[in-house]
Amino acid sequence: MGLAVGSVCAILLVMVLLSAPCHGQDAYVSSRATYYGSPDCLGTPTGACGYREYGRIVNGGDVSGASRLFRDGTGCGACYQVRCKGAPCCSEEGVKVVVTDYGEGDKTDFILTTRAYAKLARPGAALQLFAYGVIDIEYKRIPCQYPGYNLFFKVHEYSRFPDYLAIVIIYQAGIYDIVALEVWQEDCKEWRPMRKASGAIWDMPNPPKGALRFRFQVIGSGGAKWVEPSNPVLPSEWKAGVAYDTTIQLTY
Structure with missing residues (x-):
């Protein structure tokens, strides 16, 4: 059985995630994150993982490039819980992202889509968070889950x-x-x-x-x-x- 794999967005868009956590890495790791822009706030079809269109839309567009977590491509498809810290506009839960690309920033482990980056903020505070550009975060790896999808x-x-x-x-x-x-x-x-x-x-x-x-x-x-x-x-x-x-x- 086979299937072909092939607008201006609001900063705070509520998406239904395809990837849901269950059990994973217990401790959070401290790092930094930034974001990259795109016309539709999704990922890029030219990502280093080679996912093409899938890498733009998987997980509702909450995807990220990674630096050392990319691990020569072995880290492609891994899911992480990311939350910012040290800023009053940070939310407690943060965002769940899927690694679909490689990217390096200013001592960052994650370069998020603007859609995912906005979800690091408390409701109504996304613009304040974008003003930081690069933020302190903590992250941990979590299991991916795709209800209704086989491998x-x-x-x-x-x-x-x-x-x-x-x-x-x-x-x-x-x-x-x-x-x-x-x-x-x-x-x-x-x-x-x-x-x-x-x-x-x-x-x-x-x-x-x-x-x-x-x-x-x-x-x-x-x-x-x-x-x-x-x-x-x-x-x-x-x-x-x-x-x-x-x-x-x-x-x-």
Whole structure:
């Protein structure tokens, strides 16, 4: 099953979050954050994770670039609770964001969309917070959760059937890092590793023919494990720009 992945905004816009916390990192870490502007207050389709349009709209547009938390792309898709401190206009809860890009500021770990940055403020105080430009924050990692969504493998637009395959994994729930991705070579009866190309993109020249089975390795608080969907994820004639349902979801 596949599906294609493809205004002036108010500063204080109430959004329904796709990503909800449950249990995660206990202690908050001190850092700094800033924001970047865009015409619609969402993310950018040219983000370093390679998510394209997904990286703009996931989590209602509450997304962020990250510096050291980017971790050469391993941090792509991770969810964080971020709240500002030291300013009277700061809210107590802050905002939940998904990392979709890389970015560096003035000793910052997060560069938020304006939509997410505004939610760090108390109601009616967003303009005061924007005046700071860079603010002190504290953050902790939390599990992602995407109600109604399984894990999807999106065939990146750079892919060229049948000679070159690039994959981006989206709607990754839980609090795991994906550190390896392999595809089954039926004629050789072996798993072939895909290369971590850039950001969240995994690629392979000359992929196997036919419907493609995958497995991927994740690392979480319980250690490392391999996860394998029971059925092939990609059809024999996969298409660039299409996201395919794995029919599974990570848990936390």
